Amino acid sequence: MEKVALKDSGYRLKKAKILHTKKMTANEKFFEIALRENSPLDHEPGQFIMVSLPGIGEVPISVCSSPVKRDSFDLCVRAVGKVTRSLHKLKAGDEIDIRGPYGKGFPIRILEGNDLLIIAGGLGIAPLRSLITYILDNRRDFGKVHILFGCKEPKEMLFGDELEDWNKRTDLHYACTVDRADPDWAGNVGVITTLIPGVDIDPIRTFAAVVGPPIMYNFVIKELLAKGIPENQILLSFERNMKCGNGKCGRCQIQNLYVCQDGPVFHYERIKNLSEAF
Amino acid sequence: MEDMQYVILKKERFNDFISRLSKMQKLIAPVSKGYNNFAFEEVSSGSDIALKYIPTVLPLKKFFMPQRETLLEFKMAKGADAEAVVELEPMTIFGAHTCDLAGIQCLNMVFSERPKDYNYLTRKNRITLIGLECNEYCDEYASCHLVNASFPGGGYDLFFTDLGDYFIVHVKTQIGDEIVDVTGFFEKADVSHMNDLERLRDHKRKVFSNEVPIESKKLPELFDKSFRARVWKDLDERCLACGNCTNVCPSCYCFDIRDELDLSLKNGVRFRIWDSCQLEPFARVAGGINFRKERSARQRHRYYRKFRYSVDRFSRFFCTGCGRCTRTCMAGISLKETLNELIKESEDRVWKKWL
Ligand SMILES: Cc1cc2nc3c(=O)[nH]c(=O)nc-3n(C[C@H](O)[C@H](O)[C@H](O)COP(=O)(O)OP(=O)(O)OC[C@H]3O[C@@H](n4cnc5c(N)ncnc54)[C@H](O)[C@@H]3O)c2cc1C
Numbered sequence: 001m002e003k004v005a006l007k008d009s010g011y012r013l014k015k016a017k018i019l020h021t022k023k024m025t026a027n028e029k030f031f032e033i034a035l036r037e038n039s040p041l042d043h044e045p046g047q048f049i050m051v052s053l054p055g056i057g058e059v060p061i062s063v064c065s066s067p068v069k070r071d072s073f074d075l076c077v078r079a080v081g082k083v084t085r086s087l088h089k090l091k092a093g094d095e096i097d098i099r100g101p102y103g104k105g106f107p108i109r110i111l112e113g114n115d116l117l118i119i120a121g122g123l124g125i126a127p128l129r130s131l132i133t134y135i136l137d138n139r140r141d142f143g144k145v146h147i148l149f150g151c152k153e154p155k156e157m158l159f160g161d162e163l164e165d166w167n168k169r170t171d172l173h174y175a176c177t178v179d180r181a182d183p184d185w186a187g188n189v190g191v192i193t194t195l196i197p198g199v200d201i202d203p204i205r206t207f208a209a210v211v212g213p214p215i216m217y218n219f220v221i222k223e224l225l226a227k228g229i230p231e232n233q234i235l236l237s238f239e240r241n242m243k244c245g246n247g248k249c250g251r252c253q254i255q256n257l258y259v260c261q262d263g264p265v266f267h268y269e270r271i272k273n274l275s276e277a278f
Numbered sequence: 279m280e281d282m283q284y285v286i287l288k289k290e291r292f293n294d295f296i297s298r299l300s301k302m303q304k305l306i307a308p309v310s311k312g313y314n315n316f317a318f319e320e321v322s323s324g325s326d327i328a329l330k331y332i333p334t335v336l337p338l339k340k341f342f343m344p345q346r347e348t349l350l351e352f353k354m355a356k357g358a359d360a361e362a363v364v365e366l367e368p369m370t371i372f373g374a375h376t377c378d379l380a381g382i383q384c385l386n387m388v389f390s391e392r393p394k395d396y397n398y399l400t401r402k403n404r405i406t407l408i409g410l411e412c413n414e415y416c417d418e419y420a421s422c423h424l425v426n427a428s429f430p431g432g433g434y435d436l437f438f439t440d441l442g443d444y445f446i447v448h449v450k451t452q453i454g455d456e457i458v459d460v461t462g463f464f465e466k467a468d469v470s471h472m473n474d475l476e477r478l479r480d481h482k483r484k485v486f487s488n489e490v491p492i493e494s495k496k497l498p499e500l501f502d503k504s505f506r507a508r509v510w511k512d513l514d515e516r517c518l519a520c521g522n523c524t525n526v527c528p529s530c531y532c533f534d535i536r537d538e539l540d541l542s543l544k545n546g547v548r549f550r551i552w553d554s555c556q557l558e559p560f561a562r563v564a565g566g567i568n569f570r571k572e573r574s575a576r577q578r579h580r581y582y583r584k585f586r587y588s589v590d591r592f593s594r595f596f597c598t599g600c601g602r603c604t605r606t607c608m609a610g611i612s613l614k615e616t617l618n619e620l621i622k623e624s625e626d627r628v629w630k631k632w633l
């Protein structure tokens with residue numbers, strides 16, 4: 001068996017350098033990363049990349065910065081296993097390899113001009129931050145913007161400074177809640193669905209973008225439908241086990257859809273009847 | 279080449295042909311491995327080859343998509359670039375049945391769909407394919423007619439049909455034509471040879487018929503109605519989740535990707551390796567949630583990938599009717615039986631509506 005170099009390989013890696021890291025919580029770490037020669041990643045909000053540590057493995061991670069930022073991009077990684085724990089050991093100046101971006105992100109062209117209700121549960125804020133920062137970079141192209149954020153406890157809150165900033169802005173509406181308060185917490189307590197009835201929206205011109213743990217979806221969707229948002233205006237991003245990102249390995253398949261290529265962002269209308277979706 | 283499309287090879291020249299062919303490049307053909315067991319292996323003479331064989335244990339995908347293949351080579355030194363590679367071996371495969379040719383056609387579609395998989399596509403282009411017709415059914419497990427794979431449907435360079443004293447050979451491609459030319463053992467086919475072939479095909483049309491009582495074009499519809507069928511529950515209790523059925527399937531291509539370092543810990547490879555949607559961790563994500571936790575859901579997924587999803591995506595069945603999954607299943611799960619059950623259940627539903 002002969003081994004030859006394969007220029008067109010779908011598994012070819014691009015070298016990238018970590019510019020900056022920040023410990024965000026006990027389990028999540030923030031990375032700012034630049035490709036060689038600062039060439040742009042050229043992603044769409046909601047897309048993901050495969051992050052490689054040769055010798056250890058490869059994992060799908062959402063890009064969590066706006067594509068308007070061209071010189072570098074951001075990731076927010078939760079340490080859960082082999083690759084993500086090893087990523088947490090890296091610091092500014094270290095190199096990683098990536099491939100991508102992959103998948104279909106949020107349909108920006110369709111969202112422009114409409115109102116947006118953005119709902120993030122926990123780590124779901126990562127892919128949504130690419131959308132939110134993109135909207136803020138192009139604020140006048142979008143209608144009203146509501147952001148609802150929920151997490152288990154105040155100490156698990158990600159991007160705290162930015163949430164604070166969003167809270168202060170006059171060109172968007174922001175609300176957050178925690179499942180369990182701690183003594184310093186003065187805000188809302190309760191699951192994220194409790195925030196939905198209170199938002200003032202015109203359902204016909206509102207698109208909802210929802211990302212969170214699987215269990216959140218059923219409850220949130222019910223509330224959104226109750227608000228009168230049409231099914232094709234609800235966007236969800238799915239997490240599945242992924243190995244290739246190329247629609248081949250079969251890991252991410254939900255019935256006849258491949259989350260890595262057909263998603264990870266889906267219109268609710270398209271996937272609502274797929275029994276393996278939720 | 280049009281009028282040269284059919285040639286014949288007399289049986290007495292078969293061994294010479296095979297020897298010659300094996301000298302051109304590595305030659306693979308079905309060989310006997312004990313009672314009713316066959317494998318595709320390297321051969322150098324015609325006598326090695328089992329001309330009458332039931333589907334081999336592993337299908338041809340093992341050459342097109344090796345069980346384990348290197349995708350990247352890397353050095354652990356800082357700043358070193360990983361190199362993307364493909365493993366290649368030019369070869370000729372002789373004796374592929376129509377079910378196995380269909381399997382390769384399925385894989386071709388998958389790996390040439392964007393984003394294209396050049397590891398597969400580069401390797402595929404180095405493999406010459408010579409088909410061999412089944413004049414009779416191999417055994418009772420086959421269901422090739424149901425999925426339109428009992429007659430030659432392309433996907434080969436040359437196609438052999440055994441007509442007693444000689445083979446009639448369909449020359450489909452330039453590569454096939456060159457083999458005919460270079461080996462030099464073939465003669466032009468005349469009308470009598472063509473008539474012999476037509477007679478065999480007529481005979482086959484009588485022998486081969488849909489192995490389960492349903493029209494092929496109704497299969498997708500049957501599956502549309504069967505997502506919650508009882509059969510899946512039944513399979514849940516029987517399936518051992520060993521993954522044998524997907525390993526031996528000519529059109530199953532799911533894989534895992536892993537990294538491995540050599541003993542010096544300085545160099546490593548990333549490789550892909552056959553995986554199976556029948557195994558429990560396949561669809562499990564971080565946090566332990568598993569979207570196809572039940573064996574019933576995993577078996578159902580396998581069947582839907584063969585008879586329903588592939589119809590949407592590629593306009594064809596991904597079952598080639600070879601019967602391997604049934605032959606290999608330790609729990610005796612039979613594809614034909616499952617389809618029969620689905621048909622029965624859907625008929626029961628129709629009856630219930632009327633009662
Ligand atoms: C589209 C997409 C976007 C994602 N974005 C982010 C993100 O922005 N930040 C983040 O921290 N995480 C993200 N994830 C999840 C992240 O990919 C997994 O946490 C990671 O793959 C786990 O790998 P590991 O080697 O650290 O863990 P492992 O040691 O491999 O396993 C730990 C657990 O994770 C499961 N798992 C293994 N591989 C995968 C996989 N490829 N996908 C999901 N689960 C897997 C295992 O079954 C096991 O339960 C995303 C996943 C997807 C599919």
Ligand code: FES
Pocket residue numbers: 241242243244245246247248249250251252253258259260261
């Ligand atoms: S990750 Fe391999 S098919 Fe989607």
